[in-house]
Amino acid sequence: MSAGRTVVRGASVLRFALHAKFRFDEVRQAWVVLAPERLLLPDEQAVAVLRLVDGVLDADAIIDALSREYEAPPDVVGADVLPMLQDLVDKRVLRE
């Protein structure tokens, strides 16, 4: 699995890695991401992004959807969303 690093761009279509689980935890009443040796407790904004990561929408479409939902300019939303997606790709939580 030691291929090169994936760089996230607007046209990148991402999905959860096979062994990353994004699920709602009833005990905490919160969304959690479970991955090898990682356990992430995403905040509300991160949950809003991750719920759109479905292996179909590309990053631009996710940013558009969020910018409509939060009534914020796409470039402002993108400045938050793209680094977050890149970080999760680097952590092997998301993949192309």
Next chain:
Amino acid sequence: MTVEPAAATIAVEPPLALLAELTHRCPLRCPYCSNPLSLERGGAELDAAAWKRVLSEAAALGVLQVHFSGGEPLVRRDLIGLVGHAAQIGLYGNLITSGIGLDAARISALAEAGLEHVQLSLQDSEQVRGDRVAGLAGAQAQKHRAAQMVREAGLPLTINAVVHRQNLDRLSEIVELALALGADRLEIAHVQYYGWALPNRAALLPSRDQLDRATALVEAARVRLKGVLTIDYVVPDYYARRPKACMGGWARRFLNVTPAGNVLPCHAAETLQHLHFPNVAEASLAHIWYSDPVFARFRGTRWMPEPCRSCERREIDWGGCRCQAFALTGDDSRTDPACALAPDHVLLAVARDDATRPTPDFIFRQFAGRSGPSPEFAS
């Protein structure tokens, strides 16, 4: 008027992870094993029904991840059933293994049962040296095969390399080997000095110079391999200025169940021999987590002596490691001597002197009643 520090009323949150030590039996004899010096024999182990109940109680309590560990968990014939049960109740299952005894059929069955991740230990980059530390001829070659089988089963692989004075100069080769074995993640952990590592400290503690070179190498490798190989690095707190937040703080995030069913806030806690740890046969995990006095004992900040109590980092490092404080000072409520502010910090300087002396022979891990050097490596 009194103002109670906010931390004094800290809420107890559910634990995130369970370390399930299924057995202390292991084909390897690593001299830094984190198991206690007094190992539990096979006959004292919880059976499969008891473990399934423990897993169910853990999930209900809020545990999200379970680490199947040991000893060597593969020696348990009921491992696949336990992994399957964990997956069915939504626990994220991780297998921490030496790889010894793994075969293609077993790893496929584990993957099918819902195992999510494998963490494979690696003693060295070189076969002869790896086998020597493992105390088993042929161990290194079996590990290489195990890594391949894990990949072929489609499971993510972490290589867990414990580093010390006698392998740290080959850290670059260890990183390359992790890549060659197809690892997604490499955990480079300096030996922590409790369990079997404490009596072997003089044979394991690196020099400052070795440590600095290793740290620089890790930093460069992380940049070079970003997005290709994730490298986690656990620094040795014998050379630190501040202690590690052991287990993220006593009884804050983790719990550990021993082969015989004792419930601990961390896997080394039984070194605190004066404490009575509860057993899963006596109470539920939820009762233990929220109500047992030994879990409450060092939780939060109220137990802290000075200089911890008024320290601005008290909720960052949580006073460091209770086991280390006890092992080095004989008092489990002292500030961890790893902290430069600790009154006992000088004890670490004494230990660091060991790293400048000739390296003694290892004391290999073994069950009580056996003696003598490892048969394969008697010198």
